[in-house]
Each structure stands twice: as structure tokens, then as C-alpha cells.
Amino acid sequence: xxxxxxxxxxxxxxxxxxxxxxxxxxxxxxxxxxxxxxxxxxxxxxxxxxxxxxxxxxxxxxxxxxxxxxxxxxxxxxxxxxxxxxxxxxxxxxxxxxxxxxxxxxxxxxxxxxxxxxxxxxxxxxxxxxxxxxxxxxxxxxxxxxxxxxxxxxxxxxxxxxxxxxxxxxxxxxxxxxxxxxxxxxxxxxxxxxxxxxxxxxxxxxxxxxxxxxxxxxxxxxxxxxxxxxxxxxxxxxxxxxxxxxxxxxxxxxxxxxxxxxxxxxxxxxxxxxxxxxxxxxxxxxxxxxxxxxxxxxxxxxxxxxxxxxxxxxxxxxxxxxxxxxxxxx
Amino acid sequence: xxxxxxxxxxxxxxxxxxxxxxxxxxxxxxxxxxxxxxxxxxxxxxxxxxxxxxxxxxxxxxxxxxxxxxxxxxxxxxxxxxxxxxxxxxxxxxxxxxxxxxxxxxxxxxxxxxxxxxxxxxxxxxxxxxxxxxxxxxxxxxxxxxxxxxxxxxxxxxxxxxxxxxxxxxxxxxxxxxxxxxxxxxxxxxxxxxxxxxxxxxxxxxxxxxxxxxxxxxxxxxxxxxxxxxxxxxxxxxxxxxxxxxxxxxxxxxxxxxxxxxxxxxxxxxxxxxxxxxxxxxxxxxxxxxxxxxxxxxxxxxxxxxxxxx
Numbered sequence: 111x112x113x114x115x116x117x118x119x120x121x122x123x124x125x126x127x128x129x130x131x132x133x134x135x136x137x138x139x140x141x142x143x144x145x146x147x148x149x150x151x152x153x154x155x156x157x158x159x160x161x162x163x164x165x166x167x168x169x170x171x172x173x174x175x176x177x178x179x180x181x182x183x184x185x186x187x188x189x190x191x192x193x194x195x196x197x198x199x200x201x202x203x204x205x206x207x208x209x210x211x212x213x214x215x216x217x218x219x220x221x222x223x224x225x226x227x228x229x230x231x232x233x234x235x236x237x238x239x240x241x242x243x244x245x246x247x248x249x250x251x252x253x254x255x256x257x258x259x260x261x262x263x264x265x266x267x268x269x270x271x272x273x274x275x276x277x278x279x280x281x282x283x284x285x286x287x288x289x290x291x292x293x294x295x296x297x298x299x300x301x302x303x304x305x306x307x308x309x310x311x312x313x314x315x316x317x318x319x320x321x322x323x324x325x326x327x328x329x330x331x332x333x334x335x336x337x338x339x340x341x342x343x344x345x346x347x348x349x350x351x352x353x354x355x356x357x358x359x360x361x362x363x364x365x366x367x368x369x370x371x372x373x374x375x376x377x378x379x380x381x382x383x384x385x386x387x388x389x390x391x392x393x394x395x396x397x398x399x400x401x402x403x404x405x406x407x408x409x410x411x412x413x414x415x416x417x418x419x420x421x422x423x424x425x426x427x428x429x430x431x432x433x434x435x436x437x438x439x440x
Numbered sequence: 441x442x443x444x445x446x447x448x449x450x451x452x453x454x455x456x457x458x459x460x461x462x463x464x465x466x467x468x469x470x471x472x473x474x475x476x477x478x479x480x481x482x483x484x485x486x487x488x489x490x491x492x493x494x495x496x497x498x499x500x501x502x503x504x505x506x507x508x509x510x511x512x513x514x515x516x517x518x519x520x521x522x523x524x525x526x527x528x529x530x531x532x533x534x535x536x537x538x539x540x541x542x543x544x545x546x547x548x549x550x551x552x553x554x555x556x557x558x559x560x561x562x563x564x565x566x567x568x569x570x571x572x573x574x575x576x577x578x579x580x581x582x583x584x585x586x587x588x589x590x591x592x593x594x595x596x597x598x599x600x601x602x603x604x605x606x607x608x609x610x611x612x613x614x615x616x617x618x619x620x621x622x623x624x625x626x627x628x629x630x631x632x633x634x635x636x637x638x639x640x641x642x643x644x645x646x647x648x649x650x651x652x653x654x655x656x657x658x659x660x661x662x663x664x665x666x667x668x669x670x671x672x673x674x675x676x677x678x679x680x681x682x683x684x685x686x687x688x689x690x691x692x693x694x695x696x697x698x699x700x701x702x703x704x705x706x707x708x709x710x711x712x713x714x715x716x717x718x719x720x721x722x723x724x725x726x727x728x729x730x731x732x733x734x735x736x737x738x739x740x741x742x743x744x745x746x747x748x749x750x
Contacts, residue, residue, distance in 0.1 A: 170649055174565070202652035210650075215643035220665045220740060230651045265741040281651065 114145040117321050118167070118289060123181035125159070125166050125345075132394035136162040138345035138401075139181065144338070146288070149315065149322040151332035151353075153369070154342035155390055160325040161211075163342075164291045167323075168208055169198050185289070204234040207282035211294040213274035217266040223277045224248055224262025230284040251280040255310060272303035276310065283314060290315075291323045296331065308334060329373060333357060338425070341366050344391055344401040351426035361421065363428045364406045400431065408432055441737070444747045448730050452723065457509065459722045463715050464505055472709040473497075477521040512719065518712035522705075527716035531698060537607055538697035541689065542682035544617040549624030550675050556625070557632025557671075562659055564637060572629055580626035588619040588692035605694040616693045620686055624678050631674045635667040642666070668739050676732030680725035684718070 125137040137159040144150050152160045165171050167183055169190065183190040190201065210216045217226060231244045239247075249259040255276040266274060275295065282290055292311065296304040312335055315322055324335055332339055333353065340350040341363065349356065349363040356366065368386035388405040391397055397404055400413040412431055419434035420427060475491030476483065483491075496504055511518065517527035560572035579587075595615060596604035603612050639645065640663045648662040649655075687699035698717055705713040737744035 168650060170646060199652040199654065202650055204652060208650045210643055210647060212643060216647045218644040218648070218662050218666065219742065221661075222741075229648075229653065233652050265745075267742045267745075278647070281647070 114148070117144050117146045117148075117186060118323075119143040119182075119184040120163070120167075121182040121184065123163065123166060123183065124179040125162050125171065126177050126179055127162075127172075127175045128177055129175055134394045135396055136345055136393055137166065138396075140340075140342070140345070140347045142338075142340050142347060142350060144289075144321055144323065146321055147315075147319050148337045149324060149335055150338040150340060151336035152323060152325045152340050152342055153327060153329065153332055155327060157390055157393065158342040159345040159393075160342055161293055162345075164208060164293050164323065164325055167291065168202055168206060169193075170202075170208075200234070203230050203282075203287070204285045205287055206289045206291065207285070207287040208291040208293060209275075209278050209282050209295050212298045213271055213278050214298065216278050217274055219266055222263050222265055223269070224252075227251055227262070227277065227280050227284055230281050234285045247284070251284055254283070254314070255280045271299055272306060275299060275303075275307055279307075279310065279314070283318070283320075286318060287320060289321045289323070291325070293325045294327070295324070296328070297326070311335070329369065341369070344396060345393060346401060346429065347427075348402060348430070349426075349428045355426040359426060361423070361426070361428060361433060363402075363430050364408055364432070365402050368405075400429075441734075441747055445730065445734070448726075448733070452726050455726060456512070456719060456722060460509060460512065460715060460719060461505060463718050464508065464711075465501070467709070467711050467714060468501055470709070472711070474521050474709075474711070477709060478524075508715070517716035517719070520705075520710055520713045522708050522710045522713075527712050528720075530713060531701065531717045531720050534696055534698045534701045537690075537695050538683060538686060538699065540613060541616055541620060541686055541695065541697060542679055544613055545620035545624060545682060545686075546675060546679040548617055548621040549628050549678065552621070553625040553628025554632045554671060557629040558636060558659070558664065560629065560633045561636035561640065569633075572633065576626040576629045579622045582622070583688075584619055584623060585688045585692050587622050588615070588689055591615045591619055592692070607695055612693075616689050616695060619692070620682060620689050624682075627674060627678065628671065632667070632671050635670045636663055639663045639667040665739065669736065672732055672735050672739065676728050676735075680728045683724050683728075684721040 120140060120142050122139045122141060123137055124139050127134040127136055140159075140163065142150065152163065154160055162171070162176075165176070166178060167185075167190065171178070178191060181191075185201070185206065190198065193201070217223065227248050228244060231247055235244065248262060252259040252262055257273060257276055257280075261269075266277075269277065275298075279295075295311065296307050299307060308331060311322070314320070322335075324331065326332060336353055338350070338352055339356040340347045341356070342348070343365050349366050351359065356362075365386070371384045372386060386405055391401060391404065397414075399415055400406070400409075400418045403409050403413045406413070410431065418429050418431045420429050421433035473488060473492060474495050474497055475488035479487055479491055492498060496507060508518075517531075519526055520530060523530065556572045556575070560569040563569055592604045592615060595602045602614050604615065606612050636659075640659070642663075644666075645658060645662050648658045653662075684699060684702065686697055687703050689695070690697040690700045698721065702714060702717050705717070737747050
């Protein structure tokens with residue numbers, strides 16, 4: 111089997127939002143890597159730092175408040191955090207694209223959808239293609255995402271949510287990026303459309319060989335689309351591994367266990383769902399030691415004292431003291 | 441679209457009926473004798489009485505109102521009681537001055553106000569933002585006549601660069617334009633800033649940035665275009681208001697505009713001129729707002745779709 115090439119590597123990334131009132135620790139030293147043609151799922155509750163991670167990769171954090179405190183974002187070996195603004199512009203849309211969460215607001219209401227797809231092509235038209243060639247590519251993209259090309263002269267308000275998401279996907283794919291970040295691509299859509307959009311993304315991934323980061327809180331989406339999974343909690347990756355590790359592995363972080371328990375199971379008769387008790391800590395005021403500690407059923411004084419032990423087995427990494435004990439027992 | 445315009449023009453008719461009624465009614469509350477006005481102080485009581493009857497002034501208010509409306513829709517605005525000239529003629533004699541003044545001030549207000557507003561929004565919390573909003577506050581707080589007089593003292597009296605009164609050339613209009621534009625620049629700046637700040641935070645602006653678009657194009661093509669609605673509305677309203685509301689500036693710079701005409705006519709109880717001038721201004725205002733509405737269609741395709749559907 112050929113050696114897989116690393117496309118993206120994130121090292122010790124730390125991001126805060128600095129406001130007058132508080133310092134919000136959104137991402138606290140996360141590490142993960144993604145190979146070519148692979149898909150990774152970033153899973154976690156709202157506020158776990160998933161979107162912040164995505165925005166940091168593209169350097170699209172809000173200018174006034176977002177600060178990258180440390181770490182590296184290596185894309186094909188180059189640190190994106192060192193790039194100048196014009197250099198970064200050539201990466202955005204061309205090599206790394208993003209699909210935002212809400213298709214309803216992601217398109218400019220004043221421009222035709224065709225023009226919005228065309229814009230992406232025009233910005234990165236380094237080959238100097240003619241307007242006709244670019245327009246032909248727009249038609250091609252519309253066909254690719256399953257919208258009749260005649261509709262490109264229409265405005266966003268004339269399309270349904272699922273159709274808009276397809277257009278957003280067409281914009282993201284316009285320049286055949288190597289990495290596609292999908293930030294909750296199906297959350298705002300209703301269930302039948304969700305399946306369609308996921309199917310579409312899956313097909314495109316296979317056809318174009320794009321790597322993907324899928325941000326979601328839906329474990330079903332992950333099981334269907336991802337090769338790797340990183341479970342995020344309070345700005346940290348508490349567990350990471352292959353889909354196999356997360357869904358069928360023996361060892362799990364208590365948070366992951368909680369997430370799975372919160373999914374209704376049709377095979378067993380269950381009176382009610384078992385949600386994880388408590389709320390995610392305020393990222394402006396994180397607990398010491400293990401951030402999941404206050405909600406964890408296995409919480410001990412040791413968890414409070416220091417950053418948790420990191421259990422590793424091949425690609426499977428779990429950040430939890432539970433496994434330290436076991437290691438000591440053996 | 442044509443249907444939409446026609447509908448709006450038809451809506452002018454009830455508007456005019458109401459305006460004439462209100463103006464007529466208010467002027468009727470103060471006692472006046474048109475016969476006296478026309479014939480002068482030296483006329484005999486009998487002659488004045490005869491003239492009033494000839495003008496129909498012995499008839500009740502509503503009868504006179506209906507008679508005026510009928511005349512109006514035949515295109516007859518009547519004649520001035522004071523000068524004896526046709527109302528239409530006297531208003532249109534003043535109109536070029538007012539339109540030049542209002543249009544120039546509107547253009548200045550839009551250009552300066554919108555540009556400074558964009559700068560303040562794009563560089564929010566910077567020195568440009570602080571300077572812009574402070575300037576807006578200063579411009580809005582000083583009355584136009586005071587600003588006008590200060591400009592006259594500086595540029596006409598001290599420096600001698602510009603004339604301080606009259607309407608001979610473009611140079612004559614520069615000071616009045618700036619004086620009138622002040623309040624307008626302030627409102628336009630604030631409106632542009634607020635509206636643009638809102639649209640800059642929209643998701644589609646982030647989408648444009650994620651495409652790798654240049655910041656200047658992101659602002660112009662994506663943010664500004666969607667922020668224009670309230671800016672255009674305000675510009676139209678301001679222009680419409682200026683058409684009849686430049687009396688103070690006209691007085692400071694001794695320009696003979698429609699505002700001054702209305703003011704002097706009210707003082708001399710020259711009812712036909714007052715009502716006629718106000719009707720003409722009301723029609724102009726409605727037309728300006730109609731243009732604004734049509735512009736909406738060009739800015740927002742959703743509005744355009746609605747116009748075409750109706």
C-alpha cells in the first residue's frame with residue numbers, strides 16, 4: 111500500500127477571543143492531522159471550539175477579538191499562520207474551501223447564484239481563462255451539484271434551503287480545493303435534504319479526491335462519512351482515532367461514552383434518553399485539570415490536580431486519567 | 441414594473457386631496473380678506489366686499505375647497521392675490537434655484553456622508569470611526585443658519601474666495617451647498633455606518649472572504665450593496681425635504697427659492713400661492729420617493745421580483 115501523504119497537520123493550536131469583559135479560551139492546544147483523500151470528523155457540543163478551529167485554519171477569525179496564541183497549522187508542510195494576507199487569499203477558496211453552517215444566509219441576496227460561483231473562479235483564475243471558459247465551468251459545477259444550469263441567473267431567494275446548500279457547495283468546489291471544511295453542513299437542513307446533501311458530498315469526495323474536515327455534533331453523519339474522528343470538549347480533543355476506534359473500540363473517554371448514550375437506541379427498550387448531566391464549562395472560566403471533570407462519573411481528586419493522562423494505542427488517543435490507573439495496575 | 445409606477449402615480453391623487461384640505465383648512469382658521477389684499481388698503485369697503493364675493497369667499501369652506509380641487513385638476517392653480525401673477529408661473533420662476541440648491545446639497549451629502557460612513561464602518565473603533573461619528577454629531581448639532589454665517593465670514597469676508605449672496609454662477613452656490621449639506625452629511629454618515637456594520641457581519645460577507653476575495657471588493661460588492669437600502673431611503677427623504685425646506689439657507693444667502701416664496705406668501709396671506717406651491721412640492725416629493733422605490737428594485741432583486749409580480 112502506498113504511503114499516505116499528510117495534507118494538514120495542526121500542532122498545539124491555541125485560540126482565544128479577547129473582549130473587554132473576558133478572555134474566552136476557545137481552543138486549548140489541539141493536535142490532529144489529516145492525510146490526503148481522508149475525511150476527519152470534528153465532533154462536540156456547541157461551543158466546543160469546532161468552528162473556531164475551522165476559522166483558524168483559514169485565518170478568518172473575527173479580526174478584533176480572535177487571537178491565535180500559539181501552535182502551527184501546517185498545510186502541505188507550510189505554516190498557514192506565517193503567511194501574509196495576500197498569500198492567505200490565494201489559499202482561501204483555491205486550496206482550502208469552507209462550507210458554512212447556514213445556507214440561508216451564506217449567499218449574497220443581491221447577486222445571482224451564477225455570479226457568486228463565477229466570482230470564486232475569477233479570483234483564482236491564474237491560468238487566464240476566458241470568460242466563456244469560466245462560464246462553462248460554472249455550468250459544469252451546477253450540473254455537478256444537481257442544479258439545472260439554466261437557473262444560474264436566479265437569485266438566492268428563489269431557491270430552497272437544500273438547493274442553496276448545493277450552491278454553497280458548488281462555490282466551495284469551484285477551484286477544486288485539496289481540503290474542504292464543512293461546518294455543520296446539514297444542521298440547518300431538514301432530514302430528507304440532509305441525506306441528499308451528505309450523499310452529494312460523499313460522491314464529490316470520491317470523484318475529486320478532496321480531503322475533508324466535517325464539523326458536526328451528529329455521530330450518524332460521522333459514521334457515514336468519516337475516516338477519522340476527533341471528539342472535542344471545551345477546546346480540547348478528548349478522544350481521537352479512526353472511525354473504527356471510536357465506534358467499535360474498547361476504551362473510551364467518559365465524554366464519548368456520554369455522547370453515545372445520548373443517542374436513542376432502537377434495539378433496546380429504554381424509558382428515556384440518558385443525557386450527560388451538567389453543562390459545558392464557561393470557556394472564559396475553565397476548570398483546572400480535566401475540563402470534563404465536573405461532569406464526569408469517574409471524577410477523582412487527581413483529575414483536578416493536573417492535566418489528564420494521555421492514553422495512546424496506534425492512532426487512538428484518549429485524554430483521561432482512567433487509563434493511567436489501568437496502565438499502573440498492569 | 442410599469443403597473444407599479446402607474447399605481448404609485450394614482451396614489452398621488454388622494455395625497456393631493458388631503459394636502460390641499462389640510463393647508464386650506466389651516467389657512468382658513470386665520471381671518472383674511474382677499475379682496476382687501478388684492479385691492480389694497482385704500483379700497484372702499486363695498487369694493488372689497490364685491491371682490492370677496494367675486495372670488496367666492498362668501499361661500500362656506502367646503503364649497504371653496506371643492507371648487508379649488510376642480511380647478512386644480514384642470515391644471516389651474518389660480519393667481520396670486522398679492523402680485524396678480526399666475527401661481528404656477530411664480531413657483532416655477534423660483535424652482536431652478538431651489539432644485540439646484542437641494543440637488544447639489546444632496547449629491548454632496550451622499551458623496552461625503554457615504555464615503556466617511558464606509559470609512560467609519562470598515563475601520564470600526566479606529567481613529568477614523570471616532571472622527572467620523574464626532575464630525576456627524578457636530579454637523580447635526582449646529583443650526584444651518586449659524587454654519588452658513590460662519591462660512592460667509594470665513595470664505596467670503598475674510599478670505600474673499602467666494603461670493604456670499606446671489607445666484608450668478610456655480611461659485612455662488614458653493615457656500616449654500618455646503619451649509620445645506622451639513623445636516624445631511626451627518627445623517628448619511630451615521631446611516632451608512634450603522635447599515636454597513638450590520639451587513640459586514642453577515643454570513644455572505646464571510647463567504648466572500650472565504651473565497652479569497654480582496655477586502656475592498658468584499659466591502660464594495662458584498663457588504664455595501666446590501667447596506668444601501670436605508671441609505672437610499674434617507675437620501676431620497678432628505679432631498680424631498682430640502683425641496684421645500686431650505687428657507688433658512690435661502691434667507692442667509694439671499695437666494696430666491698420656493699421656500700422663501702412660501703414663507704413670504706404665508707406672511708401676506710396669499711393663499712393661492714401657498715397652497716399651489718405646497719401642492720407642487722408634494723408632487724415633487726412623491727416623485728422623488730417613487731424614484732427611490734424604483735432604485736430599491738435595482739439594489740434588491742427580491743423587491744424587484746415583488747414589483748413585477750404586482
